[in-house]
Amino acid sequence: xxxxxxxxxxxxxxxxxxxxxxxxxxxxxxxxxxxxxxxxxxxxxxxxxxxxxxxxxxxxxxxxxxxxxxxxxxxxxxxxxxxxxxxxxxxxxxxxxxxxxxxxxxxxxxxxxxxxxxxxxxxxxxxxxxxxxxxxxxxxxxxxxxxxxxxxxxxxxxxxxxxxxxxxxxxxxxxxxxxxxxxxxxxxxxxxxxxxxxxxxxxxxxxxxxxxxxxxxxxxxxxxxxxxxxxxxxxxxxxxxxxxxxxxxxxxxxxxxxxxxxxxxxxxxxxxxxxxxxxxxxxxxxxxxxxxxxxxxxxxxxxxxxxxxxxxxxxxxxxxxxxxxxxxxxxxxxxxxxxxxxxxxx
Amino acid sequence: xxxxxxxxxxxxxxxxxxxxxxxxxxxxxxxxxxxxxxxxxxxxxxxxxxxxxxxxxxxxxxxxxxxxxxxxxxxxxxxxxxxxxxxxxxxxxxxxxxxxxxxxxxxxxxxxxxxxxxxxxxxxxxxxxxxxxxxxxxxxxxxxxxxxxxxxxxxxxxxxxxxxxxxxxxxxxxxxxxxxxxxxxxxxxxxxxxxxxxxxxxxxxxxxxxxxxxxxxxxxxxxxxxxxxxxxxxxxxxxxxxxxxxxxxxxxxxxxxxxxxxxxxxxxxxxxxxxxxxxxxxxxxxxxxxxxxxxxxxxxxxxxxxxxxxxxxxxxxxxxxxxxxxxxxxxxxxxxxxxxxxxxxxxxxxxxxxxxxxxxxxxx
Numbered sequence: 001x002x003x004x005x006x007x008x009x010x011x012x013x014x015x016x017x018x019x020x021x022x023x024x025x026x027x028x029x030x031x032x033x034x035x036x037x038x039x040x041x042x043x044x045x046x047x048x049x050x051x052x053x054x055x056x057x058x059x060x061x062x063x064x065x066x067x068x069x070x071x072x073x074x075x076x077x078x079x080x081x082x083x084x085x086x087x088x089x090x091x092x093x094x095x096x097x098x099x100x101x102x103x104x105x106x107x108x109x110x111x112x113x114x115x116x117x118x119x120x121x122x123x124x125x126x127x128x129x130x131x132x133x134x135x136x137x138x139x140x141x142x143x144x145x146x147x148x149x150x151x152x153x154x155x156x157x158x159x160x161x162x163x164x165x166x167x168x169x170x171x172x173x174x175x176x177x178x179x180x181x182x183x184x185x186x187x188x189x190x191x192x193x194x195x196x197x198x199x200x201x202x203x204x205x206x207x208x209x210x211x212x213x214x215x216x217x218x219x220x221x222x223x224x225x226x227x228x229x230x231x232x233x234x235x236x237x238x239x240x241x242x243x244x245x246x247x248x249x250x251x252x253x254x255x256x257x258x259x260x261x262x263x264x265x266x267x268x269x270x271x272x273x274x275x276x277x278x279x280x281x282x283x284x285x286x287x288x289x290x291x292x293x294x295x296x297x298x299x300x301x302x303x304x305x306x307x308x309x310x311x312x313x314x315x316x317x318x319x320x321x322x323x324x325x326x327x328x329x330x331x332x333x334x335x336x337x338x339x340x341x342x343x344x345x346x
Numbered sequence: 347x348x349x350x351x352x353x354x355x356x357x358x359x360x361x362x363x364x365x366x367x368x369x370x371x372x373x374x375x376x377x378x379x380x381x382x383x384x385x386x387x388x389x390x391x392x393x394x395x396x397x398x399x400x401x402x403x404x405x406x407x408x409x410x411x412x413x414x415x416x417x418x419x420x421x422x423x424x425x426x427x428x429x430x431x432x433x434x435x436x437x438x439x440x441x442x443x444x445x446x447x448x449x450x451x452x453x454x455x456x457x458x459x460x461x462x463x464x465x466x467x468x469x470x471x472x473x474x475x476x477x478x479x480x481x482x483x484x485x486x487x488x489x490x491x492x493x494x495x496x497x498x499x500x501x502x503x504x505x506x507x508x509x510x511x512x513x514x515x516x517x518x519x520x521x522x523x524x525x526x527x528x529x530x531x532x533x534x535x536x537x538x539x540x541x542x543x544x545x546x547x548x549x550x551x552x553x554x555x556x557x558x559x560x561x562x563x564x565x566x567x568x569x570x571x572x573x574x575x576x577x578x579x580x581x582x583x584x585x586x587x588x589x590x591x592x593x594x595x596x597x598x599x600x601x602x603x604x605x606x607x608x609x610x611x612x613x614x615x616x617x618x619x620x621x622x623x624x625x626x627x628x629x630x631x632x633x634x635x636x637x638x639x640x641x642x643x644x645x646x647x648x649x650x651x652x653x654x655x656x657x658x659x660x661x662x663x664x665x666x667x668x669x670x671x672x673x674x675x676x677x678x679x680x681x682x683x684x685x686x687x688x689x690x691x692x693x694x695x696x697x698x699x700x701x702x703x704x705x706x707x708x709x710x
Contacts, residue, residue: 196465255359268353273392273705328362328570330394335705 013108018138027136031114035121036100036131048132050097053156058093058165060084061152069116069146071192073184073204074280076149077116081123081131082208082280083231084153089210090227090283092161092217098124101135101150108146116147127208129153160221167226167286170246172316174225175292177285179212179299180307181205181258182235183277187266200262207281212302216285219298226286229279233337236275238284239312239322240336250322252312252334275324276337286314356569365574366398373402373581378533380669382524383540384411384695385568391702393570403577406669407702409523410540412488413440413695414667415622416516419655421446424514426650427483428459433648434477436470437485439463440695443688447656467492467499467513474503474511483644486515491542493517493633494607497614500635500642512644517633518620521551526628528559532669536562536580538573541595546611548603552591560589567595614639623691624664663690666699673703680704 016023033042040048062083069076081098088095100120104113124131163169184205191200209229216224226246230238235257243250259274267274281304287295292310299305322334355361381387387407390396396405409415425446428435435451442451442461455461460480464470467484474482486496496513503511520543528534539552544565552563562583566576576594583589593599611633620632635643660678665671673679673692683689685701692698 271388324394326392326394326570327359328357328393328395329359329366329398330362330570331397332391332394 011110013104013106013110013113013138015106015138015140018104018136024136031110031117032100032134032136035117036124036134038130038132040097040130040132041134048097048099050132050154052096052154055159056157056162058088058091058155058157059152060087060091061150062087063148063150065145065148066189067145068189068192069112071204072188072202074206075116075119076147077118077120078123079206079280080149080151081120081127081129082206084151085127085129085208085210086229086281086283088153088155089208089213090164090229091155091157092164092227093155093157094214095127095129095153095155095210097132097154098129099133099150099152100131102137103144103148103150104136104138105144105146106138106141113147123208127210161217164224164227167242167246169225170242170248170286170314171225172248172314173289174286174314175289175310176239176250176252176312176314177287177292177296177299177308177310178230178235178258179209179283179305180281181260181263182230182279182282183259183263183267183274185280186234186277187263187272187274189278190270190272191266200266202260202262202266205279205281207304209281209283209304212299212304213283215302216295216298220287220291220295223288223291223295224285225288228284230282230284231280232278234274234276234278235282235284236273236322236334237337240334242286243320243322247319249315249318249320250312251315252322252324254324254327256309256311258307258309275334289313353569356567356571358571361571362398362574365571365578369403369574369578369581370400372578372585373400374585376402376404377535377581377584378404378406379536379538379577379580380406380408380527380532380534381538381566382408382410382520383538383543384414384698385542386410386538386540386566386573387699387702389568389570389573391705395570395573398574399577403581405577406534406672407666407699408527408669409622409625409667411692411695411698412492412516412518413444414663414691414698415518415625416441416444416487416691417621417623417655418446418657419621419652420514420516421450422653422655423650424451424483424485425449425454426652427514427644427648428454428461430481430648430650432479432481434460434462434473434480434482435485436462436464436473436482438465438487441485441487443694444691445688445694447653467496468502471499471503471508471511474508475506478510481510481512481648483512483514483648486513486517489518489520489540489543490546490611493615494546494611497610500614500639501610503642504639509641511642512647513635513642514644515615515633515635517615518622518631519617519633520547521554522628522631523622523625524552524555525559526625526631527668528561530625530668534561534669535584536564536589538576538580539563539565539591541565541567541572541598544593544595544599544603546604546607549591549593549599549601550603556589556591562589563591565591565593565595565599567598622667624667658689661690663692663700666692673700676700
């Protein structure tokens with residue numbers, strides 16, 4: 001092997017990095033252990049051995065194939081941590097451990113992978129979770145697009161929060177709250193991807209929501225009846241699921257929906273309805289009507305909840321259906337997204 | 347939700363309420379108004395405007411979505427083009443999901459054909475410049491609104507001596523279909539006339555609709571205040587028995603239109619008889635490429651074998667486009683035909699009546 005080949009190989013992922021041999025070990029120690037290291041992962045056992053407090057366990061998994069892998073406000077690694085942490089947190093769980101599996105296209109630069117792993121470690125650290133196990137596969141050029149990541153996560157649910165995931169206590173009179181501007185993530189990806197002839201400063205809202213959610217659950221125990229993060233399909237889809245699953249009516253007030261001017265502008269221009277655009281750092285909460293103001297105040301104190309607002313309520317009418325009162329005083333039904341979602345936004 | 351400042355006045359709740367109140371006060375006789383622009387269909391549903399109107403006023407959607415009125419044989423031919431190894435097919439996004447007889451452009455793309463979505467015909471020309479070894483076919487779809495840009499692109503291609511750029515035209519003009527609907531017995535009392543089309547053509551093209559057919563025509567903008575104001579103007583005309591052409595969208599439309607765009611349009615295109623979904627052939631309603639620019643005409647320059655047209659017998663897109671039926675009267679609506687699995691073109695396009703109904707109103 002010529003010296004040039006060795007240098008080139010060092011800068012890019014090759015099929016050999018997935019062989020299980022020397023290069024795989026080198027990749028694991030040079031990139032993944034460097035950033036993710038903790039006492040469990042450092043053992044390099046086939047399965048992570050974990051201590052989990054006695055309680056109900058929440059367990060979830062998600063795969064990330066976002067295109068492009070770097071976008072304003074984040075990258076595929078940050079997204080992979082936030083997505084799984086948020087799925088646990090909105091289920092009322094305290095996220096503890098993550099796995100991280102990488103499917104890498106040969107030729108990806110080592111520097112790119114390094115940047116992705118670094119931001120995963122930073123995000124996990126900030127969210128107080130540990131990446132305790134993982135896997136790396138390398139596929140030939142063209143067999144995947146740059147890098148795909150799967151993360152699974154485990155969290156613990158304490159007794160009072162067990163019913164949040166199903167929303168079984170949701171009832172008419174409950175208020176609906178969101179923690180800030182909608183549609184940022186989907187529009188940031190779209191603007192980055194579609195080669196639009198204008199510039200925007202729209203940033204993805206990609207963030208771990210567990211600390212915000214913790215603060216609400218701790219200060220207002222029992223007030224939260226249901227939570228879900230409004231990812232693919234956007235806010236509309238979460239509310240349609242709520243109305244359909246719990247057989248309640250939902251009324252949404254367009255005027256109180258937080259949305260930034262640039263996002264509204266791009267949506268107007270390209271004909272997108274922001275209600276259906278993906279978010280990666282937005283949680284929809286259904287809270288006891290009498291305590292909604294207290295929950296709202298608490299949320300607004302948190303950096304990820306400054307723009308929180310009460311956006312609607314659960315009603316004992318038109319069960320299974322979401323009704324939107326429009327800005328101009330009209331009303332219309334909001335239905336599940338069918339068809340035209342943007343592919344590969346997360 | 348806060349609107350952008352420039353639109354604030356046209357989305358102002360109090361103005362909307364006042365206009366709706368005025369309509370309720372004035373409207374005594376039942377009136378049916380038809381919008382013939384997909385943008386209006388979308389806006390009416392999106393802002394929930396029907397909820398604000400009195401029972402006397404009914405809004406109907408007509409053949410205003412260019413994707414919806416495009417024939418299946420056109421889609422079949424586009425599919426045949428994209429199956430050629432030396433062709434890159436370029437199109438506006440809405441068209442790629444419209445079903446042809448046995449496939450769609452989206453399905454062809456999934457099978458590896460080179461089908462690309464563009465936002466402008468000039469982007470398609472750029473692709474042609476970057477791929478001199480390929481034939482780049484652009485699907486020219488739309489009314490007087492988009493036809494001038496296609497024309498300008500052909501003129502540019504001619505000036506730049508590009509020989510691998512072709513347009514497959516389904517461009518159409520609006521006035522003949524507005525007359526044809528009335529001839530077909532569609533019961534309406536006035537038209538909310540298309541805003542963007544009229545920006546190019548001016549409002550003069552509707553003179554016959556008001557004169558010969560006795561129907562009011564108000565050229566409307568796309569904001570809720572615009573649309574309700576147009577409805578109010580049409581109701582006033584109707585109550586007074588004085589149908590005429592008026593412009594509500596004065597910030598964009600002049601009676602004589604945009605002369606330069608018209609010049610471009612007719613430099614490249616000429617009127618021809620054209621087929622409309624549900625309405626068959628309407629004389630002088632389409633725009634074909636003039637002989638002078640025949641070297642850019644895909645129909646003349648690229649030979650393909652095209653699949654036979656096979657429409658789904660249950661689909662009533664034609665009657666929906668004519669405003670004779672509403673989407674909910676179609677037995678396929680939400681039962682086998684929805685935006686993720688469209689049977690007819692009206693369910694595909696964002697501006698299609700079925701799509702708009704599916705998205706914004708109940709279909710439980």
